[in-house]
Amino acid sequence: MSHPNPFLAPSTLPHGLPPFAEIAPEHFRPAFDAGFTEQLAEVAAISADPDAPTVENTLLPLERSGQLLERVASVFYNKSSADNDDFVSALEEEIAPRMAAHSDAIRLDPALYARVAAIHAGIHAGTDAGTAPLDPETRYLVDRHFAELTLAGAGLGETEKQALRDYNRELSTLTTRFEKNLLADSNDLAVVIDDVAELDGLSRDDISAAATAAAERGLDGKYLITLVLPTGHPYLSQLIRRDVRQRIMEASRSRGIRGGDHDTRALVLEITRIRAERAALLGFASHAAYVTADSTAQSPARVSELLGRLAPPAARNARAEQAELEALAGHQIEAWDWDFYSEKVRAAKYDVDTASMRPYFEAERVLHDGIFFAAEKLYGVTFTERADLVGYHPEVRVFEVRNEGGEEIGLYLLDLYTRDSKRGGAWMNALISQSRLLGHPTVVVNNLNVPGPAAGTPTLLTYDLVNTFFHEFGHALHGLFARVTYPMFSGTNVYRDFVEFPSQVNEMWMLWPEVLANFAVHYETGERMPEELVAKLQASSAFNEGFATSEYLAAALLDQAWHAIGPDATVTDxxxxxxDALAAAGLDNPAVPTRYSSTYFAHTFSGGYAAAYYSYIWSEVLDADTVDWFTENGGLTRANGDRFRDRLLGVGGSKDPLEAYRDFRGRDAVIEPLLKRRGLS
Structure with missing residues (x-):
């Protein structure tokens, strides 16, 4: 007996949580089919309306359209990144070009564009379109729809539109294949260790996690070190055996370049070529120009100005740090040595050993007494685990989020552990995005890649993983707190080079004394992290920033270089x-490899950060300036949290982000706090 497709109607579960227990693989394709058909019919009805275009008969039904497609797509694409399998991978390759074609069918509809353009012209001629004057959010909605349709190519002729459709279809296929190849190659390149003695330096929990990972692949009695998304690996700071560190680094840097089915080099060349040709078709000199035209940066020149200002001092600082490491090591520092010896220098200079902090970073305490605690202090929100609600994987946990007075906000899902079916890195997804127009609640999910401990042992996080956890939770809060009318503006739907700002701000609470004292408790003794250790940690905050800034900037500049090429450029190698790109930027130090090499640069070749990886440092200008504001105004207080929530997090994408920032801060951001933080003053 067949069961009804659960995607065909809104979920009846609390907060609209997708009914994961009812969803089977065979439900996805027919739901996509129905979703495509339904939204195209909805848009066709808008375009065919004989009445003069207004917000009420054009933009509101456009915002209401596609709800079935959104239900299935949000679940499917979350699954493809967090719990992939052969079926999902194959279906994604099939669906990707169809999604691109579907999007183009809407964005390139000439009748729809004419209606939106008429409304836009009307409000800017001084006559609001519709039956009543438009409120600011609705006026901004008109502007954004017109801008996005124009940028998408809605004003092109039919011949150019067909070429654009072809480009978009090809890109959707190629970027999907890049992600698939990268996941497969990362799994294949995981480092197998035969003798536990080779893992000298790792904690017993890390060794246990490596043994568990090996056993899951049928490698009983061995140890498996899976690769993370960036070039470096957390274990490089701990492993004493230099040859093992070298194996991990070389495996990481080998992704996508070994030939065979998983090689990504041809994909990199083809993706960048098509992006350049598409940008030219749309009237832009490069893909970078196309991307930044609809961002807070506005042009590649402004991006280059910032990155160019930071790169030389970062490279100088990295070389000075390298000299220190080599003096201690007594030999030339290679890429696989940096983390190991930097921890030794940190210990010698500041008496800080971040590896020794792990017993204080037990995951449950970090979550409840750190991350949730800070959010409750700042925003008055509470998190209650709902064991009765099922996630998309057995390891996923579901928490109900409420305001201080009990008002429902939404659901927060946490998927903490790494597995072969999950792509690398850490991220936040929205499964349901809040909207007053649709009456939608909010459901967001955080994904991390924490190595799973052996049964019965605690999960101890590294210093960097705790920082990442706070960062990703900042995205989750942005998604949970946005209160907007229109789906277009929900949650984190803001400019790409603004979206990292709230998450980076949330990192500050990790080391805030009141928060750290609440969660940094030794899992065995119950003792709190000593205050003198905290003070030393804060004193060393700018340590190794030359390296950290350089390896990030190298990736950001590499992303810009790939997307600065024009349609006539020929790149074959x-x-x-x-x-050449890294040498031109002065960031070609072999000991400081780029955070992501081209062949495993998922952000730019399969994610949403193509020509926009600069966004992290761009947003950090705002972040560092905001941290100064919190510090100057008393830090962790409800008054400060409410101001930040009301004026920034709560507006989602419903107003210009820099205008929202000025409303919060009282002025534009200044760069000096960032320079000070990164030791670049």
Missing amino acids: VAAFER
């Missing part, structure tokens, strides 16, 4: 292009 990925490694040579990368080498």
